[in-house]
Amino acid sequence: MSVSTNTFKHVSYLWDDAKAAAMEGDEVALLIYRSNLLGADLRLTNYGGGNTSCKAMAKDPLTGELKEIMWVKGSGGDLGTLKKSGLAALYVDRLRSLEYKYRGIEHEDEMVELFNHCIYDLSSKAPSIDTPLHGFLPFKHIDHLHPDAAIAIAAAKDGKQITQELFNGTIGWVQWQKPGFDLGLQLRQCLRDNPGIRGIMLGSHGLFTWGNTAYESYINTLEVIERCAQYIEDNLGKKGPVFGGARIESLPKEERLQKAAALAPILRGFCSSQTKMIGHFTDDERVLQYINSKDLDRLAPMGTSCPDHFLRTKISPLVLNLQPGEDVSNITAVKEKLAPQYDDYRKMYQQYYNTCKHPNSPAIRDANPVVHLYPGVGMFTFAKDKQTARVAAEFYINAINVMRGSEAISEYTSLPRQEAFNIEYWLLEEAKLQRMPKPKPLSGRIALITGSAGGIGKAIAKKFADEGACVIINDINTERMQGAMAEFQQTYGRDTAAASLLDVTKEDTIEKALDEAALAFGGVDIIVNNAGISTSKPLVDHSIEDWDKLYDILVKGQFLVSKAGVKVLRKQGFGGDIINIVSKNSVVAGPNNAGYGSAKAAQAHLTRLLAAELGPDKIRVNTVNPDAVIADSNIWAGGWAEGRAKAYGITVEELPAYYAKRTLMNEAILPADIANACYAFVGGFLDKSTGNILNVDGGVAAAFVR
Template identity: 50%
Template sequence: MTNPTVADLITRSNRLGADPKNTNYAGGNTSAKGVDTDPVTGEEVELLWVKGSGGDLGTLKETGLATLRLDRMRAMVGTYPGVEREDEMVAGFDYCLHGKGGAAPSIDTAMHGLVDAAHVDHLHPDSGIAIATAADGEELTRTIFGEKVVWVPWRRPGFQLGLDIAEIKEKNPQAIGCILGGHGITAWGETSEESEKNSLWIIDTAAEYVEKHSRPEPFGPALDGYGALPSAERRAKAAALMPTIRAIASADRPQVGHFTDDDVVLDFLGHAEHPRLAEMGTSCPDHFLRTKVKPLVLDMPADASVEDAKARLLELHEAYRADYQAYYDRHADADSPAIRGADPAIILIPGVGMFSFGKDKQTARVAGEFYLNAINVMRGAEGLSTYAPIDEREKFRIEYWALEEAKLQRMPKPKPLATRIALVTGAASGIGKAIAARLVAEGAVVAIADLNLEKAQEVAAEFGGPDKAVGIAADVSDENAVQAAIEETLLAFGGLDLVVNNAGLSLSKSLLETTARDWDLQHDVMAKGSFLVSKTAAKALIEQGLGGDILYISSKNSVFAGPNNIAYSATKADQAHQVRLLAAELGEHQIRVNGINPDGVVQGSGIFSSGWGANRAKTYGIEEKDLGRFYAQRTILKREVLPENVANAAFALVSSDLSHTTGLHVPVDAGVAAAFLR
């Protein structure tokens, strides 16, 4: 049974974390002190429950709390060796854990345990950080809050900061919290309700003061030519630039991307002070750990041509990498972790928007959200004073902190297809859906492309939603629709690595019954459709320079001649030869092209359920319900081929295990001797 104090803490945390005005995703932490029964002694023991390392307040559950014995944690004060060795104290938290301890204690545990209050909230609200990063933040704190909130000069999170805040709380009994210079806020209370009320009062009071007293144009006057392009135009330009931008963000290692044309970003880039402010970088540690110390900003007006913008971005990228290397070299010492890469995580294009990157879609999206927070912080600080983030040396000490490196090393090993971005056509059912499911399970993000948009969106939601999969409409026989589908994929995930040509239909008719219209329809969807998808995708793949995979779901019918399906089998043979042709042509770009030849896959198939199955059953003189078993009995292995069997082959072909294979067709037919490849 959940301890009532813990239940209150979870409820408070979820309320605070659910509102972005209070704190950013995975930012900040909350705690509660209370008693519970020690199962060993049967006696009451005083405990600290605090959000563990890496969790998110908005979705926090009891399993995300670290649980420590308060007496042991506070006893650490007596063994504290001083600020130069404060990092050693983190290991001591493990010896304070109660029972199994729950989640790993975060670096902010000391703040929560040492402050003499039953409940403590440490948050990163934009309004609070605006005060914390203002050049005269200490004076603003007194003006805005009086004696209720105390200014704390910047100090890196850790044991000493916990001691500092505990002392401030003791010396200022009238205070309900403090502004942490360059960082955020901390508030406290004797009840969970009081702590939450105090946190919200600080946040709202700061926001109201900024709104009332800010100068009219905190980012300076509007820059001529840098205003937002019309929505359709800026999204088209974003898609056109995306392959080059992903290449820039992925020079050291492949990254997944996110695009936003939020008004906050467009407004920032449309005003004169954005180059100065962007160069200064973010301040709150949670911000720059995800956004890097500063973004790459295109220094061209909104109407610059796509080709000119690409050329300039490549020049700026070279300068950015050199600048980041110099930043690392200025501050690294013998004990510093190795440089983690010199590519930008945030790329800003005036008139268009923001491109953010990370190891997966969620990380990329959250990085963008953090830079939105940073822009809001800059607006508030510049509106009241001058934006003054923590200095570069302090940023480096956090970015390349040994404790931060240890956290990164604890992260789970990436899945085999992590960072890979896939587009699967005909993915709302059958083979396409099974392939998409397998790709997602192996770490890829997937655009579920289908003629039926509603079903595509349902499948995407089933696979985990927009951080895992998106549903898009795609009529592969229409060149404009294919272009739109590729652009949607680029905008959704920042690039493209893997294309599966699976969309298809089948008309089971004899030669004399097959009309020219039947022939054209069959070839438009599969032969022409896969050509259009491959051609459009190849342009993005080549421009990215990251290699890639194009996979064709052909058929055993591409080599096996059966009755009453001339249009279908002929177009499958067309697809099969496209594999060979494209493998030969695209190999110089490290793009592999392979195919799969399944036997009839009945289960879950849109083709079979739309009439093909009934026609094939009639051809063979059996009941439609027996078609899968019939196909199985004519194979060497006597096994029915399922969508998942094809998906297994698809994963094998695009995995690193077959990195040196291209131009191959893999039969997935349980053994059809007449379809053996020769």
Template identity: 65%
Template structure:
């Protein structure tokens, strides 16, 4: 039962839900973990860890033994499941004290954790495992709350901890996570019996309880007390970060500037590896980046290791006026290029000055966090999720700096300590174990006509192969249905009328704001009108020309502009038709528009090749299953032209190709994937996906 009101954390414990789990301590521990992890003020994605200890029957001795269940390596408490935890014999883990050889041999202990496993299906135990195992409590939370790290990252952290909690909280000086830190926690508890938790300098918080609920309440209450202490000082001081230095642009203007700048920043950040971007201009960010203390605090970097690992040693603060015209690409690059070079050189100096004889090779020296005063904050990483999480972590770091400066003076990790974490051999080993990236990882694709049929199949294929996708159509409801099965970091959807310049411009701006730019443009939006010459109206003719030809032209114009600013090359694939090559009856409007698409592709390939932008065509034929084109008058017109019924059309088309195959939307999607991901030296080409139609052979 809740005992107090919380203003700075969310109380999410559901008594009914918890009661349904009361006979399963591990399930209750997972429930506690998930609700703690859902509040980013308590801990961010992948940050912190939780545990519980239960009594189990040893399968070898048949005796009852204590087993500790703890979040495994690389997990996230907000989404933690049984597959993400490790189960270890507590006694065996504690017996590792007998073989521990000191700080210089810290890393060898991680391999020994595997000898302590009770559950053979365990996730790999993390470096924090002994921090839980060497404490005697049944339930333990190790969290990274903004308020606690703010206290932990002040120059007089120990004094402030005592001022807030008296002798009810312990305090341990900064030390890199590992077995020895577990020993320090054990020592702290022994010297301070009866404490409710421990503050880890520059790192985070340990709290505990006899039950999952008691542990949960203890964590919330400690965080709430810290938050109230900080807010009291903020109100007393009357201002944060030294007060405001400049005003933000109005919201609409911020978005406009960010959309223009994002592809330029993405190109500069991708000097070694293509990056995916994220942008935010939320209030907490603007308060920091527009402040007098930005220049003092930003270079210091973050304190908590979890923050640091995801945001790099420090952000790049752009020396760029918030109202700078970004329409002149060359002038903007001339301003920004030296700033990026300075950042890369500084990062390399940091590496050279801190490296050890066995350190891994220097990593990508480009910034992860980029601050544009008056506008907002960009983050760039290998995929959208990592870029978004980096943004969330830096916002946590902003909260920490805000709190620390309100109560004392903020202190970041020393550069050598930061380096030793960033280039920790155990972290390097974790990176090496990560799955191989998918073929379209680090690519951003825009797909028109994505609400059904061919466009939907293309979107699903590209997402499955690792791309970030902007799905567009004129059918909002169908788009929503299509994106239901896709994650928010994989695909976004927006209405776009490809005949309207403003609509297309907004679509590209959305791609730049959400992902940083665009690499692939697929024009799949289409319609079909089958009528004899005398029945074809000017309205029919213009509609076909606008959607198929004008739409392709506008997409190429806007898309190539962004691709050129990025300097990363690009791909355009236009979905045309066999009818662009083959003359047939009752098809003058549609066939002419498709022929124009085909030749425009060749013209664009010739023009854009110097910028490494490849332009190709896929020509489907007879894609009836799942295709919106075959609804209504088009199907009736084609049936009439071939002297068959509408119901006979699928079999008619299947029988007339050389392979006698039914052509599916997925077949077209595979052709698009081949052009984008495999045939990387092909441009100006046409791939027929028609089962073999001799009269449509290109040569």
């Protein structure tokens, strides 16, 4: 019988009796259902964190004998999206028999290989290091989560005593121990020493709870976390203001975002000294309360406690030596002020590595900070891709919640440096990193393609996203932009694209789009000037309005977008690419084309001029010259097709075949062909090429430039 949702104030009760009833008798289905509900509430566990299990009887495929099988979340994955394919299935008796092969904590890692001898379902996920923690407990359903409220107690200086008093001895306590076989044995011993308990608190780590059914385990988990959260709420403020009270006030929202957008590319430049990073910014109220507080300077260097938090946020954050109202528009001055901070952080990290390393430790990793705190403004996180940067921010907010709770009820304690190192440079974690897919060619790159909600621009954006880049979708039409953004989110998920209205003739919209790029991803690496318009008329029919519109969008637009983009590229300090989508008409003279052709020629020469000027900044500027891209292109709107057909003495319907036939290769040109040409410039093989023209026209001899 389900409880009332009103029972819970600090967690979400999501159980649906009807859905669960449809799974009755299928313990694995109920495990997945329960896991998804738990993972849907970030107050219960963070992304990718925690694991759940169930034990049920199944036939041995060889003997037909009924055996107890444990299904447990495998290595990697996330509870909120867990499917059966994400579970590991092991014989319980075989797993427990590994105790006789265990040689002690010094040989912990060798046990992971032995898990393979216990696997029941050969197609299931690889078992995680937490497998024995579930295997040595007898309960049918078990939840191991990392709730902020529970970790706040687990990370408190006198967390064991608080746990004992709060739950009247019904929750056991196991002191901090790195996850693995030994910890599984300690959980079993805790249960033997405390029969009848409903869960176990892991010092500095998290929570184990259980039940005889999926529903009992779910309710038990919610009730324990609810009590932890209520206890913290009841004690907030009793010792004094949260985090010692405010030391400074936040800037107003709009000013925070302006400051963050201006600063993000500079920070990205610093922390990309080894690997190109993608950024994330948040000014969440919980972050602001923490970074504006009197206790920030004491708490921030301590780092986090929960291993899941620490693995994603590094040993400690970098607190920027900047005042909220400080002018960050002077790039040189800001860089000179921050450079020593980054040097000091890298030296600190090197010393941490040198002091804590073991003879077989993996080589030191990137020494740059992940988390950057700007008091009064917000938090920046940087990582190899957007999802990792965003999740790092979520985990640090979890860590803030833990610190707030611990400080309210006692005193916060973090992992000792050596223990933190043993987690970060654990050989099993290193092996997991080595198994990760090789980064795509454009991973860590950010692209702004003007006019990317349709036609050639969208094809370029898709190609770049396919190759790992983050993209800024933009258009002058809100509906078209939103439609393209929805398409990108459906195809690539939430972390690949951001959107902004952009009119290339208006500087304020260009600046806003680049600010969006900075806030969403940290800056920009690739600028593609693609937005265009076409008009084909005889000279005497060309109006001043026609002429001005062509030059405003094609020439002035390319100038304004490039100018604004270069400012961001220079802030980052590691170069970049500008690609201008021009036309074969920039070099080929034809009738009824005075305005469009001359504007395209101006675009082409502006490319050469910028290539000559920006070379010392390692900014490459190149041209792609398409011709007759008919499919899915906006260029044929507004009378262009009619004008070209008239110039050639044919009908509009005959244009595609006419254009294909006049090429040396007798080929029609598609938006994807232009996208491939753009990728050729930025994909890594032409890093020392600038000022070039790449024709994508099927071969038009008159357009040969050499």
